[in-house]
Amino acid sequence: MKLLETDRLILRWLTPDDAAFILKLLNEPAWIRYIGDKGVRTLDDAKNYILTGPMKMYSQFGFGLFLVERKEGSSPIGMCGLIKRDTLDNVDIGFAFLSRYQTHGYGFESASATLKYGHEQLDMERILAITSLDNHACSRLLEKIGMKYEGTILLDKEELKLFASEK
Numbered sequence: 001m002k003l004l005e006t007d008r009l010i011l012r013w014l015t016p017d018d019a020a021f022i023l024k025l026l027n028e029p030a031w032i033r034y035i036g037d038k039g040v041r042t043l044d045d046a047k048n049y050i051l052t053g054p055m056k057m058y059s060q061f062g063f064g065l066f067l068v069e070r071k072e073g074s075s076p077i078g079m080c081g082l083i084k085r086d087t088l089d090n091v092d093i094g095f096a097f098l099s100r101y102q103t104h105g106y107g108f109e110s111a112s113a114t115l116k117y118g119h120e121q122l123d124m125e126r127i128l129a130i131t132s133l134d135n136h137a138c139s140r141l142l143e144k145i146g147m148k149y150e151g152t153i154l155l156d157k158e159e160l161k162l163f164a165s166e167k
Contacts, residue, residue, distance in 0.1 A: 003066055004117055006109045011066040011080060014054045018067055019046035021076040024098065031096055034135045057084065063122060065094060068110045077101040080110035082118050082127070087155050090164075091118065092128040095141075102137075112145045119167045129163040130155065139163075 004011040014022070023046040025031060026038050040049050057064030065081035078097030085092065095111050118124045129147055131138040139161060143149065147163040154160075 004110075004113045005071075006113050008071055009106060009110055009113075010069045010071055010074075011110060011113065012069065013058055014050050014065065014067045014079070016047045016050055018050060018076065019043045021067070022046040022049055025079065025096060028096075028099055030099060030102075034132050034138065035096060054081070060084075063091075063118075066114070068095075068097070068106065070106075077106060078110070080107070080114050082114060082122075082124075088128055088130070090126045090128045091124055092130055093118070093147075094129070107141050108144055111141060115145055115147075115165055119165070123167075125167045127165045129165075130160045131163075133159060133161060135161075 002010055002012045020043060023040060023043060026040040026046070026049065038049060040046050054064040061084050063082045065079045065083065067076055068078045068080050069076050078095065078101060080095035081093070082091045083094050093111060093114055095107055097106055115127060118127050129142050130153070131142065133152070142163045147165045150162045150164050152159050153162045
């Protein structure tokens with residue numbers, strides 16, 4: 001289901017048919033370094049990730065991580081969306097892209113649209129973002145879309161930077 005559209009991108013719900021792409025994305029070196037190894041090694045693992053992660057969140061909350069596709073060629077390039085974690089008081093925005101599509105403005109374009117969607121369509125007063133201390137590119141992108149650095153927090157024994165956007 002298509003949710004958002006920008007000049008160059010379409011953001012839509014993930015389905016089990018996206019397993020091959022998810023397998024590739026979740027095994028990118030940057031994903032493993034900055035987000036973590038999710039143990040997704042096979043297509044079945046990727047389908048299970050989609051079913052128990054994004055699709056479960058869609059049914060529970062009406063939002064989750066969305067597949068980001070380029071309009072030109074309809075090729076999937078990453079994920080961006082809103083996540084409700086048990087460990088945070090508010091929803092947070094998350095994104096990740098295949099390395100060959102980084103530094104082309106797709107992160108900014110999709111994250112800006114997602115943040116606006118959360119505030120305006122879903123009426124979320126406060127949206128958070130977390131990132132590892134050494135993920136400087138992510139921190140810059142979060143500031144570029146208007147999020148404010150609030151300090152660090154400890155989640156699952158890892159110190160992370162915390163950003164927030166108020167409606």
